[in-house]
Amino acid sequence: MSDTTAGAGQATKPAEGRRVRKLTADLSAVGEPALWGFGGALALGIILIAGFLALVAWNGLTTFWPKPIVQVELRDGTVIAGEPARYGRFRPGADVLERLSPEQREEIAARGGYSDRTLYRTANFDLYGNDFRWVPDFEVRSTSLPQDFLLFERQEWGPFIGRIAGLVLDNRPVPRADITLDMVRRAQEEARERFRATRRIERHDIGAVNYYMEQERLAARRAEIRFGADSPQARAAAEQSAANIAALQEEFARHQARVAEIRAVDSRNRIVLEEIGGRTKETELSQIVRFFPSNAIGLWESIGIYLSRWAEFLTDEPREANTQGGVLPAIFGTVAMTLIMVVVVAPFGVITALYLREYARQGRIVSTVRIAVNNLAGVPSIVYGVFGLGFFAYTMGTTIDQLFFPERLPSPTFGTGGILWSALTLALLTVPVVIVASEEALAAVPRSMREGSLACGASKWQTIRYVVLPKAMPGIMTGLILAMARGAGEVAPLMLVGVVKLAPNLPIDGFFPFLHLERSFMHLGFHIFDVGFQSRNSEAGKPMVFVTTLLLLALIVVMNSTAVFIRNRLKRKYSTGQF
């Protein structure tokens, strides 16, 4: 050491050449090559998950952003317009190459026989018979972004790309020169309001009349079953219900008249759309969900359209075979089914675990039961679906129908798939997870706690209730969270026991008993399968698949975070301070 001015300095600074080597940074020096393996495995897992999430998030979040409409002039003179959806590389066939000019062939040959192409969403399915069209680059003469092209999202037939060729307001055609976008927009908004009004009447008012008429019919049938078909009571009930149904039918006719009235107004307000080739399509204004000139809108308008599409997605019903519109029934179905499942699986699993761990005599039988429970977790989920259908729906459900709903037979009430049977099937599927986690949590409660409670003169149940269960609760919650995540993402068994492609009626409504557990429902997981693989045009459904996946993931994250939040609060409450 060169500097020896202070004695204290000498004492604290190490002498030169005796610097302590830090071991923390150099892995090979630490001598743990396995560390690389562990770290690598973790990194790989994180990269996979992050990559998957990034893919879903990117595709899901950009789906609703308005895309430009590109006008493409092809070498053969045809002109098409569409939103570019995807790019790809392909190898043109020999017959295609033959038709090309030598320069083009050379160019393709220089690229190893490959050429680029673009997939345009040309929309106008009703006119073209297709939504999409691949355009190879060598066929393109020129592209442009026409300012006057609009994208119309329609209630039926999917989107339309084209210009406004005419407008009919109250059966009077507006001169083409006078048509402005604002005018169309105002008329369209009015028409949409009418559309919503008719739907409200159909769903709400006519739905209620139908419901009451069904109730009347059932009341008559009930009397018939109870007293016999020829009894005076049954006849009286039949007369009564016939009178009531007649009154209801009048109401029904009144509502229908209202709907017809609005429809008549609708049919007087029409718009004529013209596609790029000049063909026109006349449609009622109320059929237009949304329209905008894709190439002539600014950032703020784009944001507005983006948000309005998200709002529609989250709060509306599906349309166009689920490839458009919203997924509210599916969100609701998924959440409701998962919550019912948790409500069933939590007490069932915890009680089983309590018996196995606290009361049962530990021996060969309990070990066997434990192994069996663990093995249940490995049974393929579709097997649970088959079991659920056979046992819950066809056995229990049919019995319930015969006992409580004989008047509705032969149409089943509980005797077919429904949200309750789905929840029970998934509860069965996830109960091993809950049992195993709860048992672990119970076993982890220190013996001294139980002894302390018992020594106070508490009974066994009091000890479990006041000391053991609270202490084990965070661990039990972990099991429930795992079960919930598994249950919310499960699709295969649900396809057998209650999930359907389209069920706009939520399992909850204003009619007694308000929560209709026998109804079939929509589920986000099944929605993904349906839109992605069962729709008429999987290309059209693809963006929806990503958005729905994103939503399902978000939903599971929200439900799990809620559970984790509750668990952490419990943990803080019961955290041990000293021992």
Next chain:
Amino acid sequence: MSVTVSDEPLAAKPFEPTAYHVREGGQGVALDVRNFNLWYGKSQALFDVSMAVQKGLVTALIGPSGCGKSTLLRCFNRMNDLVDDLSIQGEISVDGTSIYAPGVDVIALRKRMGMVFQKPNPFAMSIYDNVVYPLRVDGVSNRAVLDETCERALRAAALWNEAKDRLQESALSLSGGQQQRLCIARAVASDPEVLLMDEPCSALDPIATAKIEDLIGELKGHYTIVIVTHNMQQAARVSDNTAFMYLGRLIEYGHTQTMFVTPKKQQTQDYVTGRFG
């Protein structure tokens, strides 16, 4: 091996009535152990133990590890029932009633005995709820009774001054020594006849230990106390009578001073002087 106990050394000390004796009406035997044998499965843990724990006094159980003193203590409130495959022979009686007789209400028995364990084991509840737990499980819900009990028990455990402003805080926020005193408060909350202490200071630092020992000195006279300890000085400091156990047998039982100064048995002599153990 025959039992070494005689009443002679216990009677040698002139009797001074305590608050307990005034309350309960005189001295006598609180816990009577007669020819008690105990087996864990096939291995015998207690051999023919006979001793009479005197009312209102502190009785210390000493002996090397595994000598059966904790086992004996846990027989008094039948905590050993939790062990599978336990068998006993002989008799332990409280106030003349055998506690192992068929039909005995174990829960009622445990309510007559407070127990303090080796490690502080407060429940994951507030301090208040911990102290009144024995009353709560008894079905007491009168707030005034609970409040009064809580204060009395905490005062008895010398924890009142430290805990009175934080009764609703988690018991787990207390220090180790405070937690143990809380456990003592919980044990005395239901006003038991006997206080069983199973090495109550073994997990504590010397300062906390001193506090607990002071506390035992204060509780003495109000309860019959049986304390298991490894620490011979502690036994000498806090107890009136001492029982020395070795390998499951009761070697000698007598007045503490006699046991430590003029023990009858060579084994006791060796143990208390630190020659083995």
